[in-house]
Amino acid sequence: MPRAQRVTASDVAKAAGVSKTTVSYVLNQTPNQSIPEHTRLRVLEAVRELDYTSLAAARALRIGRNDTVLFVLPDWPLSHALSRVIEQVTEGLALHGLSLLLQRPSPGRSLISQWRELAPAALMTVEAMDAGDELLIRESGTVVVAAATAEFGIRQELIGAMQAEYLAGRGHRHLAYARVLDPKLETLSAERWHGFRNACHRLELGEPVELGFDLSVDGSVSALKGMSETAAYVTGMATYNDQIAAAVLAGMRRLGKNVPFDLAVVGVDDEPFAQFAEPPLTTVRQNHTLFGRYLADRVASAIGGEEMVNDAKPDVLSMIIRESA
Incomplete structure:
Protein backbone atom coordinates (compact mmCIF):
# COMPACT_ATOMS: atom_id res chain seq x y z
CA MET A 1 0.00 0.00 0.00
CA THR A 53 0.81 18.83 12.01
CA SER A 54 4.15 20.62 11.84
CA LEU A 55 7.34 18.79 10.84
CA ALA A 56 8.44 18.50 14.46
CA ALA A 57 5.06 17.18 15.54
CA ALA A 58 5.04 14.69 12.67
CA ARG A 59 8.42 13.36 13.76
CA ALA A 60 7.19 13.04 17.34
CA LEU A 61 4.21 10.99 16.13
CA ARG A 62 6.48 8.68 14.10
CA ILE A 63 8.84 7.86 16.98
CA GLY A 64 6.10 7.72 19.62
CA ARG A 65 7.22 10.74 21.62
CA ASN A 66 9.43 13.80 21.48
CA ASP A 67 12.39 13.82 23.87
CA THR A 68 12.77 17.62 23.85
CA VAL A 69 11.90 19.91 26.76
CA LEU A 70 11.45 23.56 25.76
CA PHE A 71 12.59 26.03 28.43
CA VAL A 72 11.35 29.53 27.59
CA LEU A 73 13.84 31.74 29.40
CA PRO A 74 12.69 34.97 31.03
CA ASP A 75 13.93 38.24 29.61
CA TRP A 76 16.57 38.52 32.34
CA PRO A 77 20.34 38.92 32.07
CA LEU A 78 21.99 35.49 31.96
CA SER A 79 23.43 35.62 35.47
CA HIS A 80 25.54 33.00 37.21
CA ALA A 81 22.45 31.95 39.19
CA LEU A 82 20.29 31.37 36.09
CA SER A 83 23.17 29.64 34.29
CA ARG A 84 23.58 27.28 37.23
CA VAL A 85 19.88 26.35 37.18
CA ILE A 86 20.05 25.69 33.43
CA GLU A 87 23.13 23.52 33.88
CA GLN A 88 21.48 21.41 36.57
CA VAL A 89 18.20 21.06 34.65
CA THR A 90 20.15 19.93 31.57
CA GLU A 91 22.09 17.31 33.51
CA GLY A 92 19.01 16.12 35.38
CA LEU A 93 16.91 15.73 32.22
CA ALA A 94 19.73 13.84 30.52
CA LEU A 95 19.46 11.17 33.22
CA HIS A 96 15.89 10.60 32.00
CA GLY A 97 16.85 10.57 28.31
CA LEU A 98 15.50 14.08 27.72
CA SER A 99 17.13 17.07 26.02
CA LEU A 100 16.74 20.72 27.02
CA LEU A 101 16.18 23.39 24.38
CA LEU A 102 16.45 27.05 25.42
CA GLN A 103 14.45 29.83 23.80
CA ARG A 104 14.20 33.54 24.52
CA PRO A 105 10.89 35.39 24.11
CA SER A 106 10.76 37.42 20.92
CA PRO A 107 8.48 40.42 20.20
CA GLY A 108 7.76 39.08 16.72
CA ARG A 109 7.31 35.44 17.66
CA SER A 110 4.71 34.06 20.04
CA LEU A 111 5.07 31.24 22.51
CA ILE A 112 2.48 29.28 20.56
CA SER A 113 4.63 29.65 17.45
CA GLN A 114 7.67 28.20 19.23
CA TRP A 115 5.63 25.37 20.66
CA ARG A 116 3.99 24.44 17.34
CA GLU A 117 7.31 24.32 15.51
CA LEU A 118 9.12 22.22 18.11
CA ALA A 119 6.30 20.01 19.44
CA PRO A 120 8.19 19.40 22.71
CA ALA A 121 7.29 16.75 25.25
CA ALA A 122 7.19 19.46 27.90
CA LEU A 123 7.39 23.22 28.19
CA MET A 124 9.01 25.02 31.12
CA THR A 125 8.64 28.68 32.02
CA VAL A 126 9.45 30.84 35.03
CA GLU A 127 6.96 33.57 34.16
CA ALA A 128 3.18 33.51 34.06
CA MET A 129 1.72 32.26 30.79
CA ASP A 130 -1.35 33.50 28.99
CA ALA A 131 -4.20 31.32 30.30
CA GLY A 132 -5.51 30.59 26.81
CA ASP A 133 -2.08 29.59 25.53
CA GLU A 134 -1.48 27.32 28.51
CA LEU A 135 -4.85 25.61 28.06
CA LEU A 136 -4.19 25.01 24.35
CA ILE A 137 -0.74 23.56 25.04
CA ARG A 138 -1.95 21.31 27.86
CA GLU A 139 -4.92 20.03 25.87
CA SER A 140 -2.56 19.03 23.07
CA GLY A 141 -0.81 16.65 25.45
CA THR A 142 2.28 18.76 26.11
CA VAL A 143 3.31 18.89 29.76
CA VAL A 144 3.55 22.44 31.16
CA VAL A 145 5.77 23.05 34.19
CA ALA A 146 6.00 26.46 35.79
CA ALA A 147 9.45 26.72 37.33
CA ALA A 148 8.22 28.69 40.32
CA THR A 149 11.08 29.09 42.80
CA ALA A 150 8.57 29.93 45.56
CA GLU A 151 7.14 26.38 45.42
CA PHE A 152 10.63 25.12 46.20
CA GLY A 153 11.18 27.47 49.11
CA ILE A 154 13.16 30.16 47.24
CA ARG A 155 10.92 33.15 47.92
CA GLN A 156 12.27 36.53 46.92
CA GLU A 157 10.63 38.27 49.90
CA LEU A 158 12.36 35.79 52.22
CA ILE A 159 15.74 36.64 50.71
CA GLY A 160 15.25 40.32 51.52
CA ALA A 161 14.04 39.45 55.02
CA MET A 162 17.14 37.31 55.66
CA GLN A 163 19.37 40.24 54.77
CA ALA A 164 17.55 42.58 57.15
CA GLU A 165 17.54 40.02 59.96
CA TYR A 166 21.24 39.37 59.61
CA LEU A 167 22.16 43.06 59.68
CA ALA A 168 19.87 43.66 62.65
CA GLY A 169 21.47 40.72 64.44
CA ARG A 170 24.85 42.39 63.98
CA GLY A 171 23.54 45.46 65.80
CA HIS A 172 22.63 47.67 62.83
CA ARG A 173 19.44 49.66 63.40
CA HIS A 174 19.45 52.00 60.39
CA LEU A 175 19.55 50.16 57.09
CA ALA A 176 19.50 50.85 53.36
CA TYR A 177 18.63 48.70 50.35
CA ALA A 178 20.40 48.98 46.98
CA ARG A 179 17.99 48.12 44.15
CA VAL A 180 19.05 47.32 40.61
CA LEU A 181 18.07 49.85 37.93
CA ASP A 182 17.72 47.27 35.12
CA PRO A 183 13.96 47.30 34.21
CA LYS A 184 14.17 43.61 33.22
CA LEU A 185 14.79 42.75 36.87
CA GLU A 186 12.24 45.14 38.37
CA THR A 187 9.85 42.41 39.54
CA LEU A 188 12.50 40.41 41.41
CA SER A 189 14.06 43.58 42.80
CA ALA A 190 10.70 44.82 44.07
CA GLU A 191 9.92 41.50 45.79
CA ARG A 192 13.27 41.43 47.60
CA TRP A 193 12.92 45.09 48.59
CA HIS A 194 9.45 44.50 50.03
CA GLY A 195 10.70 41.52 52.01
CA PHE A 196 13.57 43.62 53.36
CA ARG A 197 11.34 46.58 54.23
CA ASN A 198 8.69 44.44 55.91
CA ALA A 199 11.36 42.73 58.02
CA CYS A 200 12.70 46.12 59.12
CA HIS A 201 9.21 47.10 60.28
CA ARG A 202 8.72 43.76 62.05
CA LEU A 203 12.05 44.17 63.84
CA GLU A 204 11.10 47.73 64.82
CA LEU A 205 14.00 49.26 62.94
CA GLY A 206 13.88 52.66 61.31
CA GLU A 207 12.33 53.02 57.84
CA PRO A 208 15.01 51.68 55.46
CA VAL A 209 16.50 53.93 52.81
CA GLU A 210 15.87 52.78 49.23
CA LEU A 211 18.54 53.54 46.61
CA GLY A 212 18.94 52.71 42.93
CA PHE A 213 22.35 51.46 41.78
CA ASP A 214 23.78 50.71 38.37
CA LEU A 215 26.82 48.57 37.64
CA SER A 216 29.42 51.33 37.55
CA VAL A 217 31.83 52.79 40.06
CA ASP A 218 30.78 56.36 39.23
CA GLY A 219 27.10 55.47 39.67
CA SER A 220 27.86 53.81 42.99
CA VAL A 221 29.85 56.81 44.21
CA SER A 222 27.00 59.15 43.27
CA ALA A 223 24.40 57.03 45.09
CA LEU A 224 26.58 56.66 48.18
CA LYS A 225 27.29 60.39 48.29
CA GLY A 226 23.59 61.12 48.07
CA MET A 227 22.91 58.71 50.92
CA SER A 228 25.61 60.23 53.13
CA GLU A 229 24.09 63.67 52.61
CA THR A 230 20.50 62.64 53.42
CA ALA A 231 20.89 59.53 55.59
CA ALA A 232 24.34 59.64 57.16
CA TYR A 233 23.10 57.43 60.00
CA VAL A 234 22.85 54.31 57.79
CA THR A 235 25.36 51.64 58.89
CA GLY A 236 24.12 48.54 57.07
CA MET A 237 23.14 47.92 53.43
CA ALA A 238 21.53 45.00 51.65
CA THR A 239 21.85 44.78 47.87
CA TYR A 240 19.73 43.15 45.15
CA ASN A 241 22.59 40.83 44.20
CA ASP A 242 26.34 40.35 44.48
CA GLN A 243 27.08 42.46 41.40
CA ILE A 244 25.41 45.48 42.99
CA ALA A 245 27.24 44.67 46.24
CA ALA A 246 30.55 44.70 44.35
CA ALA A 247 29.66 48.13 42.93
CA VAL A 248 28.96 49.35 46.48
CA LEU A 249 32.33 48.02 47.69
CA ALA A 250 34.10 49.78 44.81
CA GLY A 251 32.22 53.02 45.49
CA MET A 252 33.13 52.90 49.17
CA ARG A 253 36.81 52.43 48.32
CA ARG A 254 36.68 55.38 45.90
CA LEU A 255 35.22 57.51 48.71
CA GLY A 256 37.93 56.40 51.14
CA LYS A 257 35.38 54.58 53.31
CA ASN A 258 35.80 51.22 55.02
CA VAL A 259 33.56 48.16 54.72
CA PRO A 260 32.27 46.90 57.11
CA PHE A 261 33.25 49.58 59.67
CA ASP A 262 31.63 52.52 57.87
CA LEU A 263 29.00 50.41 56.09
CA ALA A 264 28.22 46.70 56.38
CA VAL A 265 27.17 45.14 53.04
CA VAL A 266 25.20 41.95 52.34
CA GLY A 267 24.62 40.62 48.80
CA VAL A 268 22.67 37.79 47.20
CA ASP A 269 23.66 34.78 45.04
CA ASP A 270 27.16 33.90 46.32
CA GLU A 271 28.66 34.50 42.89
CA PRO A 272 32.10 32.90 42.35
CA PHE A 273 33.81 36.30 42.75
CA ALA A 274 32.15 36.99 46.14
CA GLN A 275 34.82 35.17 48.12
CA PHE A 276 37.56 37.15 46.36
CA ALA A 277 35.98 40.60 46.81
CA GLU A 278 37.72 43.14 49.03
CA PRO A 279 36.54 42.54 51.66
CA PRO A 280 35.07 39.06 50.97
CA LEU A 281 31.33 39.41 50.56
CA THR A 282 28.68 38.24 53.01
CA THR A 283 25.79 37.00 50.90
CA VAL A 284 22.62 34.90 50.70
CA ARG A 285 23.21 31.67 48.79
CA GLN A 286 20.39 30.07 46.79
CA ASN A 287 20.84 26.34 46.29
CA HIS A 288 20.48 26.25 42.51
CA THR A 289 21.83 22.70 42.33
CA LEU A 290 18.90 21.34 44.32
CA PHE A 291 16.42 23.57 42.49
CA GLY A 292 17.66 22.58 39.03
CA ARG A 293 17.53 18.87 39.81
CA TYR A 294 14.09 19.27 41.36
CA LEU A 295 12.81 20.87 38.16
CA ALA A 296 14.31 18.13 36.01
CA ASP A 297 12.73 15.41 38.15
CA ARG A 298 9.39 17.23 38.14
CA VAL A 299 9.36 17.48 34.34
CA ALA A 300 10.36 13.83 33.88
CA SER A 301 7.70 12.70 36.35
CA ALA A 302 5.00 14.74 34.60
CA ILE A 303 5.97 13.32 31.19
CA GLY A 304 5.76 9.85 32.68
CA GLY A 305 2.29 10.55 34.07
CA GLU A 306 3.44 10.56 37.67
CA GLU A 307 2.71 13.15 40.34
CA MET A 308 5.55 14.72 42.30
CA VAL A 309 4.98 16.35 45.66
CA ASN A 310 6.18 19.97 45.71
CA ASP A 311 7.98 19.82 49.04
CA ALA A 312 9.70 23.06 49.99
CA LYS A 313 13.31 22.39 50.95
CA PRO A 314 14.46 23.94 54.23
CA ASP A 315 18.08 24.36 53.11
CA VAL A 316 17.67 26.13 49.77
CA LEU A 317 18.58 29.52 51.26
CA SER A 318 21.56 30.08 53.52
CA MET A 319 23.60 33.02 54.77
CA ILE A 320 27.27 32.86 53.79
CA ILE A 321 29.12 34.94 56.36
CA ARG A 322 32.32 36.65 55.31
CA GLU A 323 33.98 39.96 56.16
CA SER A 324 31.77 42.59 54.51
CA ALA A 325 29.13 42.47 57.25
Whole structure:
Protein backbone atom coordinates (compact mmCIF):
# COMPACT_ATOMS: atom_id res chain seq x y z
CA MET A 1 0.00 0.00 0.00
CA PRO A 2 1.50 3.36 -0.98
CA ARG A 3 2.45 5.58 1.94
CA ALA A 4 0.04 8.46 2.56
CA GLN A 5 1.52 11.81 1.65
CA ARG A 6 2.06 14.17 4.59
CA VAL A 7 -0.30 17.13 4.71
CA THR A 8 1.49 20.44 4.24
CA ALA A 9 0.72 24.06 5.06
CA SER A 10 0.05 24.55 1.34
CA ASP A 11 -2.71 21.92 1.54
CA VAL A 12 -4.27 23.78 4.45
CA ALA A 13 -4.08 27.07 2.54
CA LYS A 14 -5.78 25.53 -0.50
CA ALA A 15 -8.56 23.95 1.58
CA ALA A 16 -9.21 27.22 3.44
CA GLY A 17 -8.99 29.36 0.32
CA VAL A 18 -6.23 31.55 1.71
CA SER A 19 -2.51 32.07 1.18
CA LYS A 20 0.18 29.97 2.85
CA THR A 21 1.32 33.16 4.60
CA THR A 22 -2.13 33.58 6.15
CA VAL A 23 -2.00 29.99 7.42
CA SER A 24 1.36 30.73 9.03
CA TYR A 25 0.03 33.91 10.65
CA VAL A 26 -2.99 32.09 12.09
CA LEU A 27 -1.16 29.02 13.40
CA ASN A 28 1.72 31.02 14.86
CA GLN A 29 -0.52 33.76 16.26
CA THR A 30 1.80 36.30 14.66
CA PRO A 31 1.46 39.70 16.39
CA ASN A 32 0.28 42.83 14.55
CA GLN A 33 -1.60 40.92 11.84
CA SER A 34 -5.27 41.82 11.27
CA ILE A 35 -6.64 38.45 10.25
CA PRO A 36 -10.48 38.52 10.14
CA GLU A 37 -12.09 36.17 12.64
CA HIS A 38 -14.01 34.26 9.95
CA THR A 39 -10.74 33.68 8.06
CA ARG A 40 -8.98 32.45 11.20
CA LEU A 41 -11.79 30.01 11.94
CA ARG A 42 -11.72 28.74 8.35
CA VAL A 43 -8.00 28.02 8.61
CA LEU A 44 -8.41 26.19 11.92
CA GLU A 45 -11.25 24.12 10.50
CA ALA A 46 -9.04 23.10 7.57
CA VAL A 47 -6.28 22.15 10.02
CA ARG A 48 -8.67 19.87 11.88
CA GLU A 49 -10.17 18.31 8.76
CA LEU A 50 -6.80 17.58 7.19
CA ASP A 51 -5.18 16.59 10.53
CA TYR A 52 -2.29 18.93 9.81
CA THR A 53 0.81 18.83 12.01
CA SER A 54 4.15 20.62 11.84
CA LEU A 55 7.34 18.79 10.84
CA ALA A 56 8.44 18.50 14.46
CA ALA A 57 5.06 17.18 15.54
CA ALA A 58 5.04 14.69 12.67
CA ARG A 59 8.42 13.36 13.76
CA ALA A 60 7.19 13.04 17.34
CA LEU A 61 4.21 10.99 16.13
CA ARG A 62 6.48 8.68 14.10
CA ILE A 63 8.84 7.86 16.98
CA GLY A 64 6.10 7.72 19.62
CA ARG A 65 7.22 10.74 21.62
CA ASN A 66 9.43 13.80 21.48
CA ASP A 67 12.39 13.82 23.87
CA THR A 68 12.77 17.62 23.85
CA VAL A 69 11.90 19.91 26.76
CA LEU A 70 11.45 23.56 25.76
CA PHE A 71 12.59 26.03 28.43
CA VAL A 72 11.35 29.53 27.59
CA LEU A 73 13.84 31.74 29.40
CA PRO A 74 12.69 34.97 31.03
CA ASP A 75 13.93 38.24 29.61
CA TRP A 76 16.57 38.52 32.34
CA PRO A 77 20.34 38.92 32.07
CA LEU A 78 21.99 35.49 31.96
CA SER A 79 23.43 35.62 35.47
CA HIS A 80 25.54 33.00 37.21
CA ALA A 81 22.45 31.95 39.19
CA LEU A 82 20.29 31.37 36.09
CA SER A 83 23.17 29.64 34.29
CA ARG A 84 23.58 27.28 37.23
CA VAL A 85 19.88 26.35 37.18
CA ILE A 86 20.05 25.69 33.43
CA GLU A 87 23.13 23.52 33.88
CA GLN A 88 21.48 21.41 36.57
CA VAL A 89 18.20 21.06 34.65
CA THR A 90 20.15 19.93 31.57
CA GLU A 91 22.09 17.31 33.51
CA GLY A 92 19.01 16.12 35.38
CA LEU A 93 16.91 15.73 32.22
CA ALA A 94 19.73 13.84 30.52
CA LEU A 95 19.46 11.17 33.22
CA HIS A 96 15.89 10.60 32.00
CA GLY A 97 16.85 10.57 28.31
CA LEU A 98 15.50 14.08 27.72
CA SER A 99 17.13 17.07 26.02
CA LEU A 100 16.74 20.72 27.02
CA LEU A 101 16.18 23.39 24.38
CA LEU A 102 16.45 27.05 25.42
CA GLN A 103 14.45 29.83 23.80
CA ARG A 104 14.20 33.54 24.52
CA PRO A 105 10.89 35.39 24.11
CA SER A 106 10.76 37.42 20.92
CA PRO A 107 8.48 40.42 20.20
CA GLY A 108 7.76 39.08 16.72
CA ARG A 109 7.31 35.44 17.66
CA SER A 110 4.71 34.06 20.04
CA LEU A 111 5.07 31.24 22.51
CA ILE A 112 2.48 29.28 20.56
CA SER A 113 4.63 29.65 17.45
CA GLN A 114 7.67 28.20 19.23
CA TRP A 115 5.63 25.37 20.66
CA ARG A 116 3.99 24.44 17.34
CA GLU A 117 7.31 24.32 15.51
CA LEU A 118 9.12 22.22 18.11
CA ALA A 119 6.30 20.01 19.44
CA PRO A 120 8.19 19.40 22.71
CA ALA A 121 7.29 16.75 25.25
CA ALA A 122 7.19 19.46 27.90
CA LEU A 123 7.39 23.22 28.19
CA MET A 124 9.01 25.02 31.12
CA THR A 125 8.64 28.68 32.02
CA VAL A 126 9.45 30.84 35.03
CA GLU A 127 6.96 33.57 34.16
CA ALA A 128 3.18 33.51 34.06
CA MET A 129 1.72 32.26 30.79
CA ASP A 130 -1.35 33.50 28.99
CA ALA A 131 -4.20 31.32 30.30
CA GLY A 132 -5.51 30.59 26.81
CA ASP A 133 -2.08 29.59 25.53
CA GLU A 134 -1.48 27.32 28.51
CA LEU A 135 -4.85 25.61 28.06
CA LEU A 136 -4.19 25.01 24.35
CA ILE A 137 -0.74 23.56 25.04
CA ARG A 138 -1.95 21.31 27.86
CA GLU A 139 -4.92 20.03 25.87
CA SER A 140 -2.56 19.03 23.07
CA GLY A 141 -0.81 16.65 25.45
CA THR A 142 2.28 18.76 26.11
CA VAL A 143 3.31 18.89 29.76
CA VAL A 144 3.55 22.44 31.16
CA VAL A 145 5.77 23.05 34.19
CA ALA A 146 6.00 26.46 35.79
CA ALA A 147 9.45 26.72 37.33
CA ALA A 148 8.22 28.69 40.32
CA THR A 149 11.08 29.09 42.80
CA ALA A 150 8.57 29.93 45.56
CA GLU A 151 7.14 26.38 45.42
CA PHE A 152 10.63 25.12 46.20
CA GLY A 153 11.18 27.47 49.11
CA ILE A 154 13.16 30.16 47.24
CA ARG A 155 10.92 33.15 47.92
CA GLN A 156 12.27 36.53 46.92
CA GLU A 157 10.63 38.27 49.90
CA LEU A 158 12.36 35.79 52.22
CA ILE A 159 15.74 36.64 50.71
CA GLY A 160 15.25 40.32 51.52
CA ALA A 161 14.04 39.45 55.02
CA MET A 162 17.14 37.31 55.66
CA GLN A 163 19.37 40.24 54.77
CA ALA A 164 17.55 42.58 57.15
CA GLU A 165 17.54 40.02 59.96
CA TYR A 166 21.24 39.37 59.61
CA LEU A 167 22.16 43.06 59.68
CA ALA A 168 19.87 43.66 62.65
CA GLY A 169 21.47 40.72 64.44
CA ARG A 170 24.85 42.39 63.98
CA GLY A 171 23.54 45.46 65.80
CA HIS A 172 22.63 47.67 62.83
CA ARG A 173 19.44 49.66 63.40
CA HIS A 174 19.45 52.00 60.39
CA LEU A 175 19.55 50.16 57.09
CA ALA A 176 19.50 50.85 53.36
CA TYR A 177 18.63 48.70 50.35
CA ALA A 178 20.40 48.98 46.98
CA ARG A 179 17.99 48.12 44.15
CA VAL A 180 19.05 47.32 40.61
CA LEU A 181 18.07 49.85 37.93
CA ASP A 182 17.72 47.27 35.12
CA PRO A 183 13.96 47.30 34.21
CA LYS A 184 14.17 43.61 33.22
CA LEU A 185 14.79 42.75 36.87
CA GLU A 186 12.24 45.14 38.37
CA THR A 187 9.85 42.41 39.54
CA LEU A 188 12.50 40.41 41.41
CA SER A 189 14.06 43.58 42.80
CA ALA A 190 10.70 44.82 44.07
CA GLU A 191 9.92 41.50 45.79
CA ARG A 192 13.27 41.43 47.60
CA TRP A 193 12.92 45.09 48.59
CA HIS A 194 9.45 44.50 50.03
CA GLY A 195 10.70 41.52 52.01
CA PHE A 196 13.57 43.62 53.36
CA ARG A 197 11.34 46.58 54.23
CA ASN A 198 8.69 44.44 55.91
CA ALA A 199 11.36 42.73 58.02
CA CYS A 200 12.70 46.12 59.12
CA HIS A 201 9.21 47.10 60.28
CA ARG A 202 8.72 43.76 62.05
CA LEU A 203 12.05 44.17 63.84
CA GLU A 204 11.10 47.73 64.82
CA LEU A 205 14.00 49.26 62.94
CA GLY A 206 13.88 52.66 61.31
CA GLU A 207 12.33 53.02 57.84
CA PRO A 208 15.01 51.68 55.46
CA VAL A 209 16.50 53.93 52.81
CA GLU A 210 15.87 52.78 49.23
CA LEU A 211 18.54 53.54 46.61
CA GLY A 212 18.94 52.71 42.93
CA PHE A 213 22.35 51.46 41.78
CA ASP A 214 23.78 50.71 38.37
CA LEU A 215 26.82 48.57 37.64
CA SER A 216 29.42 51.33 37.55
CA VAL A 217 31.83 52.79 40.06
CA ASP A 218 30.78 56.36 39.23
CA GLY A 219 27.10 55.47 39.67
CA SER A 220 27.86 53.81 42.99
CA VAL A 221 29.85 56.81 44.21
CA SER A 222 27.00 59.15 43.27
CA ALA A 223 24.40 57.03 45.09
CA LEU A 224 26.58 56.66 48.18
CA LYS A 225 27.29 60.39 48.29
CA GLY A 226 23.59 61.12 48.07
CA MET A 227 22.91 58.71 50.92
CA SER A 228 25.61 60.23 53.13
CA GLU A 229 24.09 63.67 52.61
CA THR A 230 20.50 62.64 53.42
CA ALA A 231 20.89 59.53 55.59
CA ALA A 232 24.34 59.64 57.16
CA TYR A 233 23.10 57.43 60.00
CA VAL A 234 22.85 54.31 57.79
CA THR A 235 25.36 51.64 58.89
CA GLY A 236 24.12 48.54 57.07
CA MET A 237 23.14 47.92 53.43
CA ALA A 238 21.53 45.00 51.65
CA THR A 239 21.85 44.78 47.87
CA TYR A 240 19.73 43.15 45.15
CA ASN A 241 22.59 40.83 44.20
CA ASP A 242 26.34 40.35 44.48
CA GLN A 243 27.08 42.46 41.40
CA ILE A 244 25.41 45.48 42.99
CA ALA A 245 27.24 44.67 46.24
CA ALA A 246 30.55 44.70 44.35
CA ALA A 247 29.66 48.13 42.93
CA VAL A 248 28.96 49.35 46.48
CA LEU A 249 32.33 48.02 47.69
CA ALA A 250 34.10 49.78 44.81
CA GLY A 251 32.22 53.02 45.49
CA MET A 252 33.13 52.90 49.17
CA ARG A 253 36.81 52.43 48.32
CA ARG A 254 36.68 55.38 45.90
CA LEU A 255 35.22 57.51 48.71
CA GLY A 256 37.93 56.40 51.14
CA LYS A 257 35.38 54.58 53.31
CA ASN A 258 35.80 51.22 55.02
CA VAL A 259 33.56 48.16 54.72
CA PRO A 260 32.27 46.90 57.11
CA PHE A 261 33.25 49.58 59.67
CA ASP A 262 31.63 52.52 57.87
CA LEU A 263 29.00 50.41 56.09
CA ALA A 264 28.22 46.70 56.38
CA VAL A 265 27.17 45.14 53.04
CA VAL A 266 25.20 41.95 52.34
CA GLY A 267 24.62 40.62 48.80
CA VAL A 268 22.67 37.79 47.20
CA ASP A 269 23.66 34.78 45.04
CA ASP A 270 27.16 33.90 46.32
CA GLU A 271 28.66 34.50 42.89
CA PRO A 272 32.10 32.90 42.35
CA PHE A 273 33.81 36.30 42.75
CA ALA A 274 32.15 36.99 46.14
CA GLN A 275 34.82 35.17 48.12
CA PHE A 276 37.56 37.15 46.36
CA ALA A 277 35.98 40.60 46.81
CA GLU A 278 37.72 43.14 49.03
CA PRO A 279 36.54 42.54 51.66
CA PRO A 280 35.07 39.06 50.97
CA LEU A 281 31.33 39.41 50.56
CA THR A 282 28.68 38.24 53.01
CA THR A 283 25.79 37.00 50.90
CA VAL A 284 22.62 34.90 50.70
CA ARG A 285 23.21 31.67 48.79
CA GLN A 286 20.39 30.07 46.79
CA ASN A 287 20.84 26.34 46.29
CA HIS A 288 20.48 26.25 42.51
CA THR A 289 21.83 22.70 42.33
CA LEU A 290 18.90 21.34 44.32
CA PHE A 291 16.42 23.57 42.49
CA GLY A 292 17.66 22.58 39.03
CA ARG A 293 17.53 18.87 39.81
CA TYR A 294 14.09 19.27 41.36
CA LEU A 295 12.81 20.87 38.16
CA ALA A 296 14.31 18.13 36.01
CA ASP A 297 12.73 15.41 38.15
CA ARG A 298 9.39 17.23 38.14
CA VAL A 299 9.36 17.48 34.34
CA ALA A 300 10.36 13.83 33.88
CA SER A 301 7.70 12.70 36.35
CA ALA A 302 5.00 14.74 34.60
CA ILE A 303 5.97 13.32 31.19
CA GLY A 304 5.76 9.85 32.68
CA GLY A 305 2.29 10.55 34.07
CA GLU A 306 3.44 10.56 37.67
CA GLU A 307 2.71 13.15 40.34
CA MET A 308 5.55 14.72 42.30
CA VAL A 309 4.98 16.35 45.66
CA ASN A 310 6.18 19.97 45.71
CA ASP A 311 7.98 19.82 49.04
CA ALA A 312 9.70 23.06 49.99
CA LYS A 313 13.31 22.39 50.95
CA PRO A 314 14.46 23.94 54.23
CA ASP A 315 18.08 24.36 53.11
CA VAL A 316 17.67 26.13 49.77
CA LEU A 317 18.58 29.52 51.26
CA SER A 318 21.56 30.08 53.52
CA MET A 319 23.60 33.02 54.77
CA ILE A 320 27.27 32.86 53.79
CA ILE A 321 29.12 34.94 56.36
CA ARG A 322 32.32 36.65 55.31
CA GLU A 323 33.98 39.96 56.16
CA SER A 324 31.77 42.59 54.51
CA ALA A 325 29.13 42.47 57.25
